[in-house]
Amino acid sequence: MSILSALLGDASSSDTEKIAKQIEAILAPGEVVESGYKLVRDLVVFTDRRIVFVDKQGITGKRTTWLSIPYSGIVRFAAETAGHFDLDSELLIWTKGDSQPVKIDFRGGGDILQAYRTLSGHIS
Numbered sequence: 001m002s003i004l005s006a007l008l009g010d011a012s013s014s015d016t017e018k019i020a021k022q023i024e025a026i027l028a029p030g031e032v033v034e035s036g037y038k039l040v041r042d043l044v045v046f047t048d049r050r051i052v053f054v055d056k057q058g059i060t061g062k063r064t065t066w067l068s069i070p071y072s073g074i075v076r077f078a079a080e081t082a083g084h085f086d087l088d089s090e091l092l093i094w095t096k097g098d099s100q101p102v103k104i105d106f107r108g109g110g111d112i113l114q115a116y117r118t119l120s121g122h123i124s
Contacts, residue, residue: 003115020043027067035118037104041063044104044119051093053102069095069102071122077101079116091115 019036020027023045027033036045043054051074053067078092078101089112092101106112 019043023054026052026068035111035114037106046115048122068076069093071119074119074123077116077119077123079112081112082106091119093119 016033016036019038020033023033023034027047028049032048034046034048036043042056043052045052045054050071051069053065053069055065055067057063057065073095074093075096076094079094080090080092082089089106091112093104093108094101104115106115
């Protein structure tokens with residue numbers, strides 16, 4: 001991931017073992033990290049039970065907001081892949097009770113299809 005991508009908040013794939021160690025304090029017993037994407041200091045993590053958004057705040061990043069979306073709370077999702085002129089891809093996730101989707105940006109197409117497959121495997 002380039003410095004520019006990091007500053008713009010674009011997602012890049014990260015090592016699942018490394019991510020599991022970073023969020024082990026909030027994982028339920030037996031919960032498995034399937035994939036994760038890093039944004040400068042923040043993370044988007046797909047487990048076998050939910051999606052976890054980790055938002056580190058402040059200068060030191062000590063203050064952290066954890067947002068969990070169980071797969072059962074997702075009503076629809078969409079992926080927009082990169083094109084010839086627009087090199088970014090977006091993953092949009094709508095949850096029950098929310099009119100606006102959660103948006104995750106992927107630089108240059110990145111791993112958006114893997115994230116989409118993960119969602120497809122968990123949403124019934």
